[in-house]
Amino acid sequence: MGSVEKVDRTLPLNQMIFYVRRDAELRRRWREDFDSLAREYGLSAAEIEAVKTADVRGLNDMGVHQYYVSQILRLSFGAAGASNTHPALEAFRRAYPEHVR
C-alpha cells in the first residue's frame, strides 16, 4: 500500500475534521475559535500545532488521513479556485519539494 496507510483512524483530528466539514457553525469556530473546538475533540498539542502551522508533512506523519490533510489546508486557506497556485497547494509544494515536478 502507499502513503495512505499511514492513517491512524483513532487520531482525534481525523474525527474532528469529519464533523467540521459537514457543519457551517463548526467551520466558523474552526476559523474563529479553533482552540476551544480542538479541546472539545481532544486534540493533542502536536495536532493543534500542526493545524495552525499548516504543517503538511507533520499532519501526514502523525496519521491524519492524507485526504483530510488537503481538507484542513482548504479550511485554513479557502476552498475556492483550488488550482496548483492556491496557498493550500503551495503548502504541499513546500512540504514535499522532492515530489514536485
Added chain:
Amino acid sequence: MATVVAVMAATHAPGLTGWFDRAPESDQKVVLDGYGELRRRLEAVRPDVLLMLANDHLLNWPINIIPDYTVGTGEEHVGPADWFDEWLALPKYRVKGRPDLARAIVREGARLGLMFAYLDRLELDDGISVPLHYLTPGMQIPLVPITLNCTVPPIPSSERAYRLGEVLREIVTRRWPAGLRVAVIATGGLSHEPGGPRYLQVDEAFDRWFLDRLVEGDHHRIVRECTVERMEAAGSGGTAELIAWIAALPFTAGPAEVLGYAPTLAWRTGTGMVAWPPIA
C-alpha cells in the same frame, strides 16, 4: 427484470469544474469531447435510472465507521454537499432517487452475501456531482448512488470490487421484478494522490496501461493484475477509485472504448473516459 442500456466510466476530479480553465486547452477538450460523447450516448439510450458507483471522499461516515459500500436510498438527492459548493463551483441541484431499486440492492445484496450500508440522505461530493454536471445537467434522470470506500485501508480488493459488480448485476438484471432501463456509471481515477506526498504528480504510464487493459477486455487479467496495491503505487488514496470501474465490468459485454485521456497536472489527476457495450 431490468435492461442495462449503457456502461461507462469517467474521471470526477474537482478541477473539472472548480478550476477547469487552468488546464491546457487540449486537456479541456478531452473532457468536453469525452464527456460530451458519453452524454450523447446516454441520451440516445433513454435510461430510467442511473446506477452510479463512486468513492465516498470521507464525507458520509466518520472515520471510526467506514463501510465498504453505501447505497443512497433517498426519494431525492441534493448536491453538492455545502462544503463542496465553492470548491466545485457548481450550483445546488436536486435529482430524484429510486428508493425502490436502492432498497432492493440493500435487501438482496445481503441475501447474496454482501453488506451494503445505506443512507436516505447520502451527501454527494465530487464523485457524483461532477459527472452529473457533464452527463445530465438537467438532472432529469433518477439516480441510485452507491459509494465505495476507495481511500481508507483496507480498501476492497479488485476481486471484491468485481464481486460487487456481479452482485449488482444479479440484482438488477434478475431479481428486479419490473422492466427498467439502467445506465451504470463508474466514476473516479485515474492516477492521483489527493493530499499525499505525490499530490502534484500523475502516473501517465499506469493510466495508459490500465486503459489498455480495459481495451483488451480480459476481466480475469484486469482483476489479477490491476490490484489495489498497483493502483496505490500509481497514486495513493486516490487511484484506487478505479475499483468502481472494476465493479462496472460485470455489466459489460466486450472491450472498452477509450473516448479520451490526458495526464492533467493542473487538475492533479489522470483524466479519462471510457464506454463499454452493455450485457444483453
